[in-house]
Amino acid sequence: MKAEIITIGTELLLGQIIDSNSQWIGQRLAEIGVNLYYKATVGDNKERVLDTLKNSINRSDIIITTGGLGPTQDDLTRECIGEALGLELIKDEELLMDIRDYFDKMGHEMADNNIKQAYLPEGAVAIDNPEGTAPGILINQDGKVIVAMPGVPIEMKAMMIETVLPYLKKKFSKGEVIKSRVIKTCGIGESSLEELITDILTEQTNPTIAPLASQGEVKLRLTAKANSEEEADRLINLKEAKLQERIGEYIYGYDDDNLEGVVAKLLWDQKLTIATAESCTGGLIGDRLTSIAGSSAYFERGIISYSNQAKMDLLKVKKSTLEKYGAVSSQTAKEMAKGVRNLSKTDIGLSTTGIAGPGGESLEKPVGLVYMAIADKDGVESYRYQFNGSRERVKYMTSQMILNLLRKRLLAKS
């Protein structure tokens, strides 16, 4: 069966609020195995609400709306649903009493406007609203289910959890479970990653595999359908094993993992301490490494050696190195990493130096050129990267790459 969500409200179109309702409903539907095919948003305009509803009822089996159930003139959902389905609105006296009770309980008098909320399309069932006045609407007509809920998230969520999800599960679920796992990779672009696993992507059926690129990483989402949680896990594990074999070196984590968290765990497990010497990243790596609760166990200090003077004073980068090779060079990166490790007496020293742009480039050293280095008890290694994009992007990509290089080095030594 096909489901869709319609969120109603001009404020959503103007971008005054973000549509978190449909995200939340989408997650819940996925969990009970209901396929969401479309989402639509429309303003508080009768013609367009009606047009959208008719289109949805025509093509889908489950239609869930939020918004437009309040007592004011621009709350149109109730009458549009009635009109779209050819159902008359009928006053429900019991419902009216409930609404009156709600106001009494709050010590307010019910406004006449609220009477409107006691009207339901013929044959509809009211959905109890434990958090507010506007009841929801549930209609089952010719095998199609139409659900209307208020736009206030706390009211909508209570209705979904207490009434709508149990109803849909009972009616549409065929004992089916849907589970997802997100595999996170770093150090390879989306298209190169896909080329490595073209055959696995092509043969995908269950679980399905969806690649998704974001800044500095590519995710693969595996989604399996099965008759039990165990079976879904088994299907995902099988597919993941195949992927591990092919692209294991790029996989750094799962689901809510981030690179700094994975690096933090490796440092904890290996009881290692770290210090950073940042030039072009300006403190971003320190910020990321200290974003993990308990980071003082591994993060000793960081030097943001922006000026050459700071590089010489604190990190003991040689003046001759800066003069001969420049601040943005493999040699300087290495001396910075060694320098901060010596200064801090940590197990690991890490450095970045580059041209974040937009200014500051030369013929041999374009914007986006970055050198990084990692020093440990076995010596120091440097890395050269050329990034493009904005200053912000160059900084972020640098932090992402050096954290990934560190992750691989820690893994290799564990």
Place this chain on the structure above:
Amino acid sequence: MKAEIITIGTELLLGQIIDSNSQWIGQRLAEIGVNLYYKATVGDNKERVLDTLKNSINRSDIIITTGGLGPTQDDLTRECIGEALGLELIKDEELLMDIRDYFDKMGHEMADNNIKQAYLPEGAVAIDNPEGTAPGILINQDGKVIVAMPGVPIEMKAMMIETVLPYLKKKFSKGEVIKSRVIKTCGIGESSLEELITDILTEQTNPTIAPLASQGEVKLRLTAKANSEEEADRLINLKEAKLQERIGEYIYGYDDDNLEGVVAKLLWDQKLTIATAESCTGGLIGDRLTSIAGSSAYFERGIISYSNQAKMDLLKVKKSTLEKYGAVSSQTAKEMAKGVRNLSKTDIGLSTTGIAGPGGESLEKPVGLVYMAIADKDGVESYRYQFNGSRERVKYMTSQMILNLLRKRLLAKS
């Protein structure tokens, strides 16, 4: 004219990511007076993308899509637009060269998959993508405008700002000018700010005033409609003068200004240099101060003095101070700020020390307690704040407050 947005991607339907793109685009369209009538979201499925596109093209004048322009098999937007409009896809050799150049510059080889991104529907114009490989698509057919952009927010936003919004403004504006100015405040909460200007908010008609709170700041968006730019500016200036009188001390900037940029300008203008000593913020302030192009003119260095050893070694915080008052204290914050100023020989030294949480609190020192200090030639001043919320929030709020305190100090001395 009627506009609509289609966001494409199964991850949006599953609720794995929130659709912030359509919110942002909705805000920008409202600013230039384009009426957004519908938003739709559809998964990576050819039949449904095509169905949605056809429906939109049929009823609207401007259709803006995001997502589905990548190089992979499930990126379908390009071919669906072609099919919906009856336009053949043609390889654009120049575009292919641009994409190759992009990879060359990064030092990678272009994957064959990426060739797909050089195809455009007949008669379409490529929209330059300064932040990635996938170019956007702009089509003007029979008075209708179809725009397709990638789903990666940074890429989409760059295209909107540089190409799409200027194009739509020129093509669809009818002599009526809508202008907005965002006034940005820091150091006061949303409800307190609103109380100070209740009467101004109540009497608003043209320009309208919309308050909007985000982390560590409150914005006021003034939007005026008029027959000319000059008239719109005049109306906004009048209203702003009223607001300045009432809440001027909290206003730090306008529109795209951010606190670090405003502070950077003050430092430049006054030819001052700065160094930072960060404990709880872990490098975030350095990161923000170096996010401005040309920051090496004022930012000399930063010390992320996470351990007490680092505070003593580099910043000359006295052992007795740490023992008597603790690392999170006004005394330590002051010694850190003075210490980093002496070490770096800068005009200004700035420090933060606090308990970012979630662990590390004691009876007298709860999570969220932060001390900060600013040292300059006239001495050193410390500040105490108590924030609440997550570790990330405490770090960010700390950076926001100290930058605002520095801004006010620089203004007072200019």
